[in-house]
Amino acid sequence: xxxxxxxxxAALGYLAAILLVPLGLVVFRAFEDGxxxxxxxxxxxxxxxxxxxxxxxxxxxxxxNTVFGVICALAIVRRRFPGHGIVNSxxxxxxxxxxxxxxxxxxxxxxxxxxLGPALLDSGIQVIFAxxxxxxxxxxxxxPFVVREVVPVLREVGDEQEQAASTLGASSWQTxxxxxxxxxxxxxxxxxxxxxxxxxGEFGAVSVVSGRIAGRTETxxxxxxxxxxxxxxVGAYAASVVLALVAIxxxxxxxxxxxxxxx
Amino acid sequence: MTSSTAAVRxxxxxxxxxxxxxxxxxxxxxxxxxxxxLAAVVARSFEGGADAFWRAISDPQAVAALRITLFWSVVVVxxxxxxxxxTAWVLVRDDFRGKGLVNAVIDLPFALPTIVAGLTLLAxxxxxxxxxxxxxxxxxxLALxxxxxxxPFVVRTVQPVLLELDRExxxxxxxxxxxxxxxxxxxxxxxxxxxxxSGVALxxxxxxGEFGAVVLISGNIPxxxxxxxxxxxxxxxxxxxxGAAAVSVVLLAISLAALLAIGAVRxxxxxxxx
Numbered sequence: 001x002x003x004x005x006x007x008x009x010a011a012l013g014y015l016a017a018i019l020l021v022p023l024g025l026v027v028f029r030a031f032e033d034g035x036x037x038x039x040x041x042x043x044x045x046x047x048x049x050x051x052x053x054x055x056x057x058x059x060x061x062x063x064x065n066t067v068f069g070v071i072c073a074l075a076i077v078r079r080r081f082p083g084h085g086i087v088n089s090x091x092x093x094x095x096x097x098x099x100x101x102x103x104x105x106x107x108x109x110x111x112x113x114x115x116l117g118p119a120l121l122d123s124g125i126q127v128i129f130a131x132x133x134x135x136x137x138x139x140x141x142x143x144p145f146v147v148r149e150v151v152p153v154l155r156e157v158g159d160e161q162e163q164a165a166s167t168l169g170a171s172s173w174q175t176x177x178x179x180x181x182x183x184x185x186x187x188x189x190x191x192x193x194x195x196x197x198x199x200x201g202e203f204g205a206v207s208v209v210s211g212r213i214a215g216r217t218e219t220x221x222x223x224x225x226x227x228x229x230x231x232x233x234v235g236a237y238a239a240s241v242v243l244a245l246v247a248i249x250x251x252x253x254x255x256x257x258x259x260x261x262x263x
Numbered sequence: 264m265t266s267s268t269a270a271v272r273x274x275x276x277x278x279x280x281x282x283x284x285x286x287x288x289x290x291x292x293x294x295x296x297x298x299x300x301l302a303a304v305v306a307r308s309f310e311g312g313a314d315a316f317w318r319a320i321s322d323p324q325a326v327a328a329l330r331i332t333l334f335w336s337v338v339v340v341x342x343x344x345x346x347x348x349x350t351a352w353v354l355v356r357d358d359f360r361g362k363g364l365v366n367a368v369i370d371l372p373f374a375l376p377t378i379v380a381g382l383t384l385l386a387x388x389x390x391x392x393x394x395x396x397x398x399x400x401x402x403x404x405l406a407l408x409x410x411x412x413x414x415p416f417v418v419r420t421v422q423p424v425l426l427e428l429d430r431e432x433x434x435x436x437x438x439x440x441x442x443x444x445x446x447x448x449x450x451x452x453x454x455x456x457x458x459x460x461s462g463v464a465l466x467x468x469x470x471x472g473e474f475g476a477v478v479l480i481s482g483n484i485p486x487x488x489x490x491x492x493x494x495x496x497x498x499x500x501x502x503x504x505x506g507a508a509a510v511s512v513v514l515l516a517i518s519l520a521a522l523l524a525i526g527a528v529r530x531x532x533x534x535x536x537x
Contacts, residue, residue: 098472201376
């Protein structure tokens with residue numbers, strides 16, 4: 001009994017020391033000089049721009065990766081094709097890659113001296129130090145989540161129902177919408193939540209490709225970094241609280257989705 | 264008879280066509296988004312030949328950064344293996360008020376942006392620490408940042424295995440006179456071992472590449488607290504892109520090795536499942 005209590009205290013103490021107390025302190029520090037100051041710090045034009053830019057990037061990256069994720073999961077589980085194993089492993093790569101390497105990789109393809117950069121610039125499309133590069137970086141790092149959540153669900157439901165539907169004359173499109181999608185919906189939902197969290201919180205890759213121009217190519221995470229480097233701690237802490245609230249909302253959504261799954 | 268087989272065959276061929284399309288989209292998207300940029304990194308790192316590549320990765324500062332990265336990743340992963348297993352144990356076998364909340368909080372490092380994680384740790388363990396502990400700009404801060412971002416991995420791989428573990432084995436061991444520690448070491452631990460290894464490999468891959476959490480709190484002092492990802496970032500900023508690409512290839516190789524190890528552990532763990 002004492003051993004059990006000791007383990008409980010050790011585990012909870014560790015979580016408190018690493019996670020909860022530091023986070024609580026940031027919230028406290030953000031509001032130390034009064035909520036008005038914190039509010040002013042996150043409603044400056046640069047902060048608002050960073051906020052909306054972050055939302056916009058996620059609004060493109062998340063649907064793109066959701067559609068791709070479902071298609072890719074279907075290909076991995078339901079199809080046998082040459083290179084199957086390679087696709088299955090490449091999907092996991094972004095999870096194990098340093099975000100800085102991701103940024104550098106995009107730079108080498110899309111910068112002025114990169115593989116595709118000159119051709120794109122000639123047709124008037126600037127990718128690096130601009131919005132498209134930031135979207136590409138975000139898509140890259142948040143790519144695996146929907147695939148990884150949907151693959152096991154697809155394996156578990158099997159394809160008997162799909163085969164039955166198509167034997168009864170349903171088109172592949174009808175089969176997908178009426179049979180497959182309802183069966184995998186909780187997996188997709190969980191994947192979407194994880195993708196969104198990753199997309200909103202990306203820092204390293206976006207930091208490399210964006211050029212970090214305040215009010216133009218600065219996302220909320222870059223804004224936190226910039227405020228910190230300019231010794232505006234209230235600004236950095238207040239913007240961190242906004243991001244932490246998003247993270248907590250993500251956790252709540254994950255818990256809800258898990259509950260829905262088991263209902 | 265012929266009409267009914269035709270009716271069966273028609274949707275099946277259409278299904279196959281749609282299947283080919285899904286494979287095409289999946290491989291096309293992965294090639295453009297992931298493989299093309301990574302190919303550019305590898306190509307750039309070998310642009311000046313194998314000599315230039317070797318010179319770039321044997322730069323003393325690059326070597327020091329890699330050594331610091333690997334050393335602290337191993338240390339952090341070892342701590343995680345213990346702390347993660349204990350946490351998973353408490354979440355599965357113990358019962359207390361607020362357990363559901365603690366269980367949800369475990370995933371916070373996944374959901375919280377890494378730069379916020381760094382700032383958060385700096386608030387408690389930095390220059391303005393209210394508890395008087397200031398580890399900012401030391402390797403201790405580096406370890407803290409890596410512990411923070413890798414916290415969930417071992418917990419989340421061990422927890423489901425522990426949930427499914429048959430308690431009768433432990434009860435049998437205990438009734439045959441085994442002490443709690445013996446039961447854990449001989450019965451529980453061997454069952455958890457593949458899951459712990461899997462979590463360790465995931466933590467390691469994550470720790471080796473971490474940037475956001477480390478960049479604020481570690482101070483990025485060359486030869487002391489600068490890790491490889493921060494070194495690469497610095498090389499990009501100072502326009503030594505080839506050097507950055509060469510070190511990136513080394514990190515890429517380590518990531519691939521970690522992924523392969525995870526795959527091998529999974530196959531080993533499910534080897535009796537048929």
